[in-house]
Amino acid sequence: MRRFGYRVIDTGREVEADLNRLGAEGWRVVGVTTRKQLLIAPPQAIILMREAPQETLTAPT
Structure with a gap:
């Protein structure tokens, strides 16, 4: 699953x-x-977005 981070400046x-x-x-x-x-x-x-790196995602146990 792709995840995204958001930021507002x-x-x-x-x-x-x-x-x-x-x-x-x-x-x-x-x-x-x-x-x-x-x-x-x-x-x-200004609202920005980027895809979260895969290493920051945790797999379900």
């Missing part, structure tokens, strides 16, 4: 550098909020 002056760094780590942008759309997201946030 606030927009700011260093957003381009943050996105470049996170993109190199495998994160991809899946959404952008323009106002308070989510309870967990600040106004104007």
Whole structure:
């Protein structure tokens, strides 16, 4: 089964550098909020997602 991690970052002056760094780590942008759309997201946030590495998954016993 594939699993995904999600991350929300606030927009700011260093957003381009943050996105470049996170993109190199495998994160991809899946959404952008323009106002308070989510309870967990600040106004104007970028939502990122990446597939969780297989070694972090545990097999059922």
